[in-house]
Amino acid sequence: MERVVVGLSSVKIPLTISIHRAILRLYFEPLKKPDDRCSRAIKFAFEKLSKRTGEDQKSSHLINSLAPESIQLLSDFNALERLRKHFFTLASLAENIACSLYDLCQKTPHPGRESVSAPIFEHFRGAKVSTSVESVRALKTFFSSPAPGTMNHISYLSLIIQLFFFWRSTLLRRVVSPARGRWAGKPVLGDYLPMAYFVCEKLVQMATDRYIFEQDEKDSRLDIDIDQRIQMLLDQFGRSDPTVRSFLGGAQGQNDSYYDQRVIVCLVYRAFYGAWAHYGINGLSEPQTIFRQYLYGKRKKELELLCKQLRHIKIDAYNDLVSEWISLYLSPNLSKAARYYHLI
Numbered sequence: 001m002e003r004v005v006v007g008l009s010s011v012k013i014p015l016t017i018s019i020h021r022a023i024l025r026l027y028f029e030p031l032k033k034p035d036d037r038c039s040r041a042i043k044f045a046f047e048k049l050s051k052r053t054g055e056d057q058k059s060s061h062l063i064n065s066l067a068p069e070s071i072q073l074l075s076d077f078n079a080l081e082r083l084r085k086h087f088f089t090l091a092s093l094a095e096n097i098a099c100s101l102y103d104l105c106q107k108t109p110h111p112g113r114e115s116v117s118a119p120i121f122e123h124f125r126g127a128k129v130s131t132s133v134e135s136v137r138a139l140k141t142f143f144s145s146p147a148p149g150t151m152n153h154i155s156y157l158s159l160i161i162q163l164f165f166f167w168r169s170t171l172l173r174r175v176v177s178p179a180r181g182r183w184a185g186k187p188v189l190g191d192y193l194p195m196a197y198f199v200c201e202k203l204v205q206m207a208t209d210r211y212i213f214e215q216d217e218k219d220s221r222l223d224i225d226i227d228q229r230i231q232m233l234l235d236q237f238g239r240s241d242p243t244v245r246s247f248l249g250g251a252q253g254q255n256d257s258y259y260d261q262r263v264i265v266c267l268v269y270r271a272f273y274g275a276w277a278h279y280g281i282n283g284l285s286e287p288q289t290i291f292r293q294y295l296y297g298k299r300k301k302e303l304e305l306l307c308k309q310l311r312h313i314k315i316d317a318y319n320d321l322v323s324e325w326i327s328l329y330l331s332p333n334l335s336k337a338a339r340y341y342h343l344i
Contacts, residue, residue, distance in 0.1 A: 013131060013135045013138060013139065014131060014132060014135060015097075015129060015130070015131050015135075015165070016115075016129070016130040016131070017097065017120075017128075017129050017130075017165070018126075018127065018128050018129075018130070019120065019126065019127040020125075020126030020127060022126070023121075023126055023127055026084060026088045027088045027089070027090065027093060030081060030084070030085075090162055090166050091158065091162065093120075093166075094158040094159075094161040094162045094165075094166065095154060095155075095158040096120050096121060097120055097129050097158075097161055098153075098154045098155075098157035098158045098161060099154060100118040100119065100120050100128075100129045101118075101129060101131070101139055101157065102139075102143060102153070102154065103118045104116055104117075104118045104129075104131065104136055104139065105136060105139050105140045105143055109133045109136065113133060114132060114133060115130050115131065115132050115133065116130065116131065116132075116133060116136060117129065117130035117131075142157075148313050148314045148317075149312065149313035149314060150313070151313055156313065156314070159306060159309055159310055159313070160310075160317065162306055163306050163307070163310060163321060164321070167195060167303060167306070188279065189272060189275050189276070189278075189279040189281060189338075189343055190279065190281065190294075192272070192337070192341055192343075193268065193272075193281075193294045194294045194295065194299055195303075196268045196271060196272070196294075196329065196337065197264060197268055197290065197291065197294050197295040198295060198299075198300055198303055199325045199328075199329055200264045200267040200268050200271075200329055201264050201295065202307070202325070203226060203230070203267070203325060203326070203329060203330065204230065204260050204263050204264050204267070206226045206227075207226045207227035207229075207230050208227075208256075208260060226326075226330070229326075229330050230263065230267070230330065233267075233270065233330060233332070234248065234263065234266055234267075234270075237266065237270050237334075243284060244266055244269070244270075244284070247262060247265070247266065247284045248262055248263070248266060250262070258287075261287035261288070261291070262287060264287065265283070265284060265285075265287050265290060266284075267329055267330075268283065268329070269283040269284055270334060270335075271328060271329045271331075271335070271336055271337035271338065272335065272337050272338040272343065273334050273335040273338065274334075274335045274338055274344045275335070275338040275343040275344050278343075278344065279343075307321070328340060
């Protein structure tokens with residue numbers, strides 16, 4: 001799995017993260033039965049619990065707070081499942097990766113090496129993060145500089161990894177639940193839709209607020225009136241596709257909120273234009289039907305919180321994120337997201 005993490009002192013850090021499927025299941029699948037492979041893995045992890053930061057007492061307190069019978073905790077299947085849901089989160093995985101990157105900065109690369117790697121977990125094999133030697137120099141600069149805002153370096157780096165790596169990518173879930181049959185080994189449109197509808201909802205909200213996105217005088221990529229851009233793209237799209245024009249016209253006589261919902265649907269439909277029929281998905285159905293399937297729920301709340309944190313802590317990193325959104329979903333090029341994700 002490979003992705004570019006941005007927002008670290010204006011440099012881009014290419015990372016390669018390799019995690020065995022059995023480990024990823026701890027993060028995405030509930031335990032199925034006592035003493036299965038995942039249950040044994042959790043027992044092993046907590047029997048060997050030792051945080052790199054030396055906060056053993058804090059970790060023990062968290063374990064004890066999950067159940068009063070802490071002595072028998074690791075033999076209780078229901079308690080193990082509570083432990084899994086509490087500790088095996090994307091945030092904790094990102095934090096472990098951030099700690100591994102810090103560990104990389106403490107090593108001296110062998111002469112002639114172009115890349116270096118470090119294990120993500122101290123007691124699990126089959127998980128590592130790799131990056132280039134040049135990127136390690138940038139990471140050293142990051143860790144030696146003052147931490148952004150009120151966060152420490154590890155927490156900020158964890159936040160960046162979650163937003164730019166985990167939430168943009170479907171690779172983690174696809175590794176755990178590989179596509180079968182005709183889609184085996186291929187990207188699937190439905191994997192990308194939750195993030196797409198979230199992003200387009202944010203962009204439409206910016207347009208409603210008449211938000212002119214501007215970073216600085218030297219960065220013209222964000223000098224954009226989002227409301228004008230959306231109206232221009234949808235006008236062009238409606239002229240080329242009567243179905244889209246009819247879909248937007250169906251909001252006439254309704255309140256502004258309902259029209260905005262249809263705009264969100266059309267923006268995602270435009271970004272993945274040409275892929276919908278291929279994957280058997282109706283991209284122009286009723287907004288609430290689409291949102292219940294792809295947008296609403298825990299995922300949206302977590303993303304809202306992460307975006308809010310990033311914007312508050314480091315606005316230029318948030319600008320990087322919005323710039324990516326604009327390039328994919330407000331691009332002048334039709335089907336930009338579909339082509340970017342190799343869906344058509």
